[in-house]
Amino acid sequence: MEGSGPLSGRTDPKDFISIADWSREAIEGMLARAHELKQRRKRRERSSTLEGRSVLLYFEKPSLRTLVSFEVGVAELGGHPVYLPPSQVRIGEREPIEDVARNLSRWCDAIVARTYGHQLLLDLAREASVPVINALTDYLHPCQAMADVMTMAEHGDCARERLVYVGDGNNVAHSLIHIAGRLGMRLTVCTPPSYVPDPEVVTRGLELVGREGGDLRLESDPNAAVKDAAFVYTDVWASMGQEAEAKERRAVFAPYQLNASLLSQAPSDVRILHCGPAHRGEEITSELLDSERCLVTEQAENRLHAQKAILETLLSAPAL
Numbered sequence: 001m002e003g004s005g006p007l008s009g010r011t012d013p014k015d016f017i018s019i020a021d022w023s024r025e026a027i028e029g030m031l032a033r034a035h036e037l038k039q040r041r042k043r044r045e046r047s048s049t050l051e052g053r054s055v056l057l058y059f060e061k062p063s064l065r066t067l068v069s070f071e072v073g074v075a076e077l078g079g080h081p082v083y084l085p086p087s088q089v090r091i092g093e094r095e096p097i098e099d100v101a102r103n104l105s106r107w108c109d110a111i112v113a114r115t116y117g118h119q120l121l122l123d124l125a126r127e128a129s130v131p132v133i134n135a136l137t138d139y140l141h142p143c144q145a146m147a148d149v150m151t152m153a154e155h156g157d158c159a160r161e162r163l164v165y166v167g168d169g170n171n172v173a174h175s176l177i178h179i180a181g182r183l184g185m186r187l188t189v190c191t192p193p194s195y196v197p198d199p200e201v202v203t204r205g206l207e208l209v210g211r212e213g214g215d216l217r218l219e220s221d222p223n224a225a226v227k228d229a230a231f232v233y234t235d236v237w238a239s240m241g242q243e244a245e246a247k248e249r250r251a252v253f254a255p256y257q258l259n260a261s262l263l264s265q266a267p268s269d270v271r272i273l274h275c276g277p278a279h280r281g282e283e284i285t286s287e288l289l290d291s292e293r294c295l296v297t298e299q300a301e302n303r304l305h306a307q308k309a310i311l312e313t314l315l316s317a318p319a320l
Helices: 024-042 065-076 097-107 118-127 142-155 171-183 199-212 222-228 243-256 296-316
Strands: 054-059 080-084 110-114 132-136 162-166 186-190 215-219 229-234 271-274
Touching: 024 142, 024 171, 024 296, 054 065, 054 097, 065 080, 065 110, 065 132, 065 296, 097 110, 097 118, 110 118, 110 296, 118 132, 132 142, 132 296, 142 171, 142 229, 142 271, 142 296, 162 171, 162 222, 171 186, 171 199, 171 215, 186 222, 199 215, 215 222, 222 229, 271 296
Parallel strands: 054 080, 054 110, 110 132, 162 186, 162 229, 186 215, 229 271
Antiparallel strands: none
């Protein structure tokens, strides 16, 4: 989530398009607005904050939650979503990225991009003159983390209760570290030793915790990790683009499955989170996924409200 202006002169793909680049006040403001938008939708009250605006949706990866929630969100705010499949553009093959970004900036008021490589998103943001929103890369998933925190706030106390992430130290884990650090949350990330989060992300998270409060822990024993969990979160073991590693990963991650045995080590009122799509019987059992303690459908709903708040913020304040 970032306007392209602050990217001028910077080339490291890990420097931007991160929740950690936003202030705590800005994040809390967007979350408060997301809650307000959710209540307004329940009352069938519509906003027109994006009236006359067009938002380009560029999705390299397949998507259910992200695509539908962004498309519906733009429309519900009075804007016009434009879906552009990658096969129509072939960035870097049919046309250089700088030409694509500059043309899109003349037609659209914002670009929502879901890409494999984080560098492509950074390049889009550098070359575009309109805000570029990270709808997921292999490195970060910030919109998901916003919806996650929104969901936790509806079912507990984000400042005091511990979130425990169990699984791969992937893009979801990275954005959880960023947002937890920025908001002063208590977060444990539990992964196999060879699948830990990126050290730069951890360093940034620890720096934020030092300033904002909270607590960030890395753990390799899932039974120990969930002991004081109010929320337990997992994700797929092999993300899109890692299919060739799936068999090897299943063997490594088997002890990290969310199941009744593991959750017996956690408090009895622990809630379950998953960003979706879930692979039933792999990272989480159907028993837990279908239980009353599971909040995954609410997480998915909250993608809509969180992203609407993000869109409003970026399109109402061009110089962030």
